[in-house]
Each structure stands twice: as C-alpha cells, then as structure tokens.
Amino acid sequence: MSLHITTPLLSSRPLSLLAGREVLLKMEALQPPGSFKIRGIGLACETYQRQGAQRFVSSSGGNAGLAVAWAGRHLGVAVTVVVPETTSLRAQELLRQEQAEVIVYGSSWQEANQYARSLLGARDAFLHPFDDPLLWQGHASMIDEVAQSGIKPDAVVLSVGGGGLLAGVVAGLQRNGWRDVPVLAVETTGAASFHAAQAAGHSVELAEINSIASSLGAKRVCDQALRCASEHPIESLLVSDLAAVSACERFLDDHRVLVEPACGASLALVYEAHPQIAAYQKLLVIVCGGATSSVEQLQKTAAALRG
Structure with missing residues (x-):
C-alpha cells in the first residue's frame, strides 16, 4: 500500500x-x-527504508519536509528536518506534530540544505525536496x-x-x-x-x-x-x-x-x-x-x- x-x-x-x-x-x-510531495517522497522513503535507512533527513520547512515527516511517522523511521530561520512557527509546529526533530539553521534554504547534508550518518537517507529520480x-x-x-x-x-x-x-x-x-x-x-x-x-x-x-x-x-x-x-x-x-x-x-x-x-x-x-x-x-x-x-x- x-x-x-x-x-x-x-x-x-x-x-x-x-x-x-x-x-x-x-x-x-x-x-x-x-x-x-508525498507521492515522490513516499516512494523514496519506502525505497530507502528497504535499503536499510534508520533515519530520514530533509531540508525543507514546507511541503517536502512535511511529507518526509508524515512518511517517517507512518513507516516508523526517525526524521530530522533542517529549516531556515525564515520558516514560519506554524510550519515548525506542523513538523513537530508529525514527530520530526526540527533544527533551525541558516538564513536560506541553501544554508539549511548544506547543514542537513553534514548531519548524514551511515544509516541515514537524505530526502531532497525536488531533485531525485x-x-x-x-x-x-x-x-x-x-x-x-x-x-x-x-x-x-x-x-x-x-x-x-x-x-x-x-x-x-x-x-x-x-x-x-x-x-x-x-x-x-x-x-x-x-x-x-x-x-x-x-x-x-x-x-x-x-x-x-x-x-x-x-x-x-x-x-x-x-x-x-x-x-x-x-x-x-x-x-x-x-x-x-x-x-x-x-x-x-x-x-x-x-x-x-x-x-x-x-x-x-x-x-x-x-x-x-x-x-x-x-x-x-x-x-x-x-x-x-x-x-x-x-x-x-x-x-x-x-x-
């Protein structure tokens, strides 16, 4: 399903x-x-879980991050989402509702994205908001x-x-x-x-x-x-x-x-x-x-x- x-x-x-x-x-x-976003991100999360991922890391305070958090909660996989300082408190709260760890970093998505990538460990999977086959x-x-x-x-x-x-x-x-x-x-x-x-x-x-x-x-x-x-x-x-x-x-x-x-x-x-x-x-x-x-x-x- x-x-x-x-x-x-x-x-x-x-x-x-x-x-x-x-x-x-x-x-x-x-x-x-x-x-x-849940269409592609859901497919990616399921794929990465089958490959052994134990945590999903994303860099979006918007629709993509919410899709990752939602998918992670339903798959039983921990999620960390790095968002820039411009991300609204409402968006951050919605992410936390989905049990995601929220890290606020940088003044732009580009900075948040770089920091998110620096967090990746051997058993983590990175979920890009839009650039992934x-x-x-x-x-x-x-x-x-x-x-x-x-x-x-x-x-x-x-x-x-x-x-x-x-x-x-x-x-x-x-x-x-x-x-x-x-x-x-x-x-x-x-x-x-x-x-x-x-x-x-x-x-x-x-x-x-x-x-x-x-x-x-x-x-x-x-x-x-x-x-x-x-x-x-x-x-x-x-x-x-x-x-x-x-x-x-x-x-x-x-x-x-x-x-x-x-x-x-x-x-x-x-x-x-x-x-x-x-x-x-x-x-x-x-x-x-x-x-x-x-x-x-x-x-x-x-x-x-x-x-």
Whole structure:
C-alpha cells in the first residue's frame, strides 16, 4: 500500500464557466500531508527504508519536509528536518506534530540544505525536496490516475519551484503515451528560475527570490526540468504575486479548499484568463497544495499586496 492516496479529478464548474472551456482539477491538496510531495517522497522513503535507512533527513520547512515527516511517522523511521530561520512557527509546529526533530539553521534554504547534508550518518537517507529520480517517478503517478480515468487533457497547467513536479508530470505524460500534451509551467515573477533558465538555454541561479510564493523559491531549478523542456512541449509563463494570492482567495470561495500562493500561480492562469490558455479546450490544473497555509496568513498577504 502506497503512502499517497488517489486524489479526486474534478471538473470545476466555476472555473469552466469563467474560462469558457473545461477545467479539470487534480486535487493534490487533499493528500494526507497536504501536497503532491508525498507521492515522490513516499516512494523514496519506502525505497530507502528497504535499503536499510534508520533515519530520514530533509531540508525543507514546507511541503517536502512535511511529507518526509508524515512518511517517517507512518513507516516508523526517525526524521530530522533542517529549516531556515525564515520558516514560519506554524510550519515548525506542523513538523513537530508529525514527530520530526526540527533544527533551525541558516538564513536560506541553501544554508539549511548544506547543514542537513553534514548531519548524514551511515544509516541515514537524505530526502531532497525536488531533485531525485525517485521523486519524479512517484509524482508521475498523478498522471497515471488521470489516464486511468479515461480523460485526456489538451494541456496540463502546473507550478514550478525546483522542478520536481514538472519532471514528474512530464514523466507521467510520456509513460502514458501523451507526448503531444503540452505543459504550461507557471511561476511568479519574483521566483522565475525556470523561466530564466529557458531564456538562457542553460541552468541559471537567481540572485534572490522576491516573491511571497515561498514554495516556488528555488534559486535554481533541477537539471531534469531543463531536460524535460528539451524533449517535451513546455511553455514557461509568469504571473504576479497578487494574481497568485487572488486566485487562492477565489479558489477558496469556489471549492472550499485552501491552497498556498505557489499553487495559486497555476490557478491564476485560469482566473486571470491568460491568453495562453485560449488554444486548449480541456485544461488539467494540478492543484498542488500548501500544507502550511492558513486563512489568516492569506488575508494578511493579500492586504499587504493591495496596499
């Protein structure tokens, strides 16, 4: 039995009416730890446990860390998560609820990640938030589920942070014979590492992340994301922070589900009627989640952005 669940595939009446085309939602926000991350991280944790790992070490205060902590608790394996100082107290508390040891270190994810790696012992396994073939293989299962439903979308809309979701979805599309289904890869303008890499034709490290969509805050996407762009039709698109947050608010009203701004970036493509969606009659949006989100946080962020 896998650690992730088969999530609902919904036809969104509000979004379909708004967009004038069918909008399908893959509801990954309903995974037990709150995001799609449990698909790949669950597979990786099970694999590493079979190989003898007695502790899982991760470096994420967000969805990935929560997925590792959740998987570790269910597998009976100790978990240590190193988070940067910018990690919210709510996120730290959620990690501790899952019985993870939480270490706060460094001012950025990069620093926390380096420290997490320094902790590794002979019987520890490191769980990278997005750059691991096991993660991509696990994330691909969401497309397997769509294919099994008998529905083929004209395009898939998803958010890009480090590139793990993108790599997994492309793997899923290809293993189901859907190489002709393009991916609309969305980032906020202040966290556009994939967009920068596509424009340059090679991996690019951003000088800084300047976006409230913190889950998209990888300064450099994984190399696999760029390989995907060379072998699959991918369109890189940008939305504003305000568009992403507004989409979260509207989605909460429309579907009674709270997601984070990183997920709102994808939803904004529909809510803002982005011209790029006009070419497709059946859109599949990956509602990737956001376990650390709260209504209060969303309201505060929206108020700050609106001035």
